[in-house]
Amino acid sequence: MNAQNKTVADTWTVAGRTFTSRLIVGTGKYKDFAQNAAAVEASGAEIVTVAVRRVNISDPSQPVLMDYIDPKKVTYLPNTAGCFTAEDAIRTLRLAREAGGWNLVKLEVLGEARTLYPNMVETIRATEVLAKEGFDVMVYCTDDPIAAKQLEDVGAVAIMPLGAPIGSGLGLQNRVTIRLIVEGAKVPVLVDAGVGTASDAAVAMELGCDGVLMNTAIAEAKDPVLMARAMKSAVEAGRMAYLAGRMQKRRYADPSSPLAGLI
Amino acid sequence: MSLDESLSIRVNGEHRRAAPGISITDLLVELGLDPLRVGVERNLELVPKSTLAEVQVEDGDDYEIVHFVGGG
Numbered sequence: 001m002n003a004q005n006k007t008v009a010d011t012w013t014v015a016g017r018t019f020t021s022r023l024i025v026g027t028g029k030y031k032d033f034a035q036n037a038a039a040v041e042a043s044g045a046e047i048v049t050v051a052v053r054r055v056n057i058s059d060p061s062q063p064v065l066m067d068y069i070d071p072k073k074v075t076y077l078p079n080t081a082g083c084f085t086a087e088d089a090i091r092t093l094r095l096a097r098e099a100g101g102w103n104l105v106k107l108e109v110l111g112e113a114r115t116l117y118p119n120m121v122e123t124i125r126a127t128e129v130l131a132k133e134g135f136d137v138m139v140y141c142t143d144d145p146i147a148a149k150q151l152e153d154v155g156a157v158a159i160m161p162l163g164a165p166i167g168s169g170l171g172l173q174n175r176v177t178i179r180l181i182v183e184g185a186k187v188p189v190l191v192d193a194g195v196g197t198a199s200d201a202a203v204a205m206e207l208g209c210d211g212v213l214m215n216t217a218i219a220e221a222k223d224p225v226l227m228a229r230a231m232k233s234a235v236e237a238g239r240m241a242y243l244a245g246r247m248q249k250r251r252y253a254d255p256s257s258p259l260a261g262l263i
Numbered sequence: 264m265s266l267d268e269s270l271s272i273r274v275n276g277e278h279r280r281a282a283p284g285i286s287i288t289d290l291l292v293e294l295g296l297d298p299l300r301v302g303v304e305r306n307l308e309l310v311p312k313s314t315l316a317e318v319q320v321e322d323g324d325d326y327e328i329v330h331f332v333g334g335g
Contacts (some may be wrong), residue, residue: 026333026334027333027335030333043281044335049334050333051331051332052302052331053329053330053332054276054327054328054329055273055294055301055328055330057294057328060294060295061295064331065331065333068333076331078331079334081334081335094302094303095303095304096331097302097303098303098330099329100302100331101312121317138301139321166335167335214335215334215335216335
């Protein structure tokens with residue numbers, strides 16, 4: 001297969017669902033639904049994350065996300081943001097499955113509000129319960145290769161280690177462990193959280209990740225739609241660089257022009 | 264049950280009154296909600312979407328009704 005064919009046929013599959021875009025975007029923190037929809041469009045994302053919350057009983061005529069982002073065209077990936085126990089997360093996703101009718105979900109069980117760092121004991125426990133109930137669980141987790149294996153063992157369909165704390169925009173803090181997770185996983189690995197700008201997304205893809213999930217990096221950019229385009233390009237560029245196979249690093253210079261024939 | 268025979272229920276933590284004999288689907292429509300777009304828990308138990316039209320609202324019921332909102 002030559003390089004061109006490789007990129008043309010370059011899809012990824014999670015729990016039997018195949019996608020072309022390797023960028024998953026969140027739908028939080030936008031100025032309004034219209035800007036959110038425009039950013040999703042510009043990102044080329046085929047999956048968006050959504051939260052599960054109480055409906056507004058006092059004013060049900062308020063516009064809702066589904067009016068702007070059509071779940072028939074874009075896969076809604078319900079999350080458990082804000083859940084700090086396995087029980088809360090499981091309850092939330094059971095409701096999400098009824099609300100949407102789909103079983104592909106994103107599990108996150110948080111350990112503390114300050115860092116939003118995952119509680120892996122609760123996360124593994126919830127993954128096991130949900131997998132047994134027929135959910136396809138994509139799991140937000142620590143960048144720990146052993147925990148990643150344990151998640152896979154209990155039925156996670158995708159491993160999603162954080163690159164840095166949620167909403168921090170600090171970029172990938174631990175390339176070594178992300179790469180170890182990629183090498184060891186039999187399911188897709190996506191960096192989830194911590195991306196701040198386009199180069200961070202490219203780094204994740206160059207490490208061999210199957211995709212990147214982000215929200216704040218796009219939503220809090222001065223021009224979210226332009227940043228969404230940048231992220232689309234970065235994910236594609238990083239992926240192609242990974243497939244192309246980068247050159248070996250050298251400690252010193254190596255001239256690109258021939259030494260022979262110098263005047 | 265109150266004197267006027269309407270049911271006393273809670274929806275998302277708020278007290279409401281409902282007419283006797285209505286189903287959960289009826290309640291959702293009355294609330295201005297699309298039954299296809301929400302998830303419903305009744306007294307902490309999930310109500311499968313396929314049974315929303317069959318389950319009757321009863322006095323003292325406590326409902327959680329959720330939908331999808333923007334999130335990361």
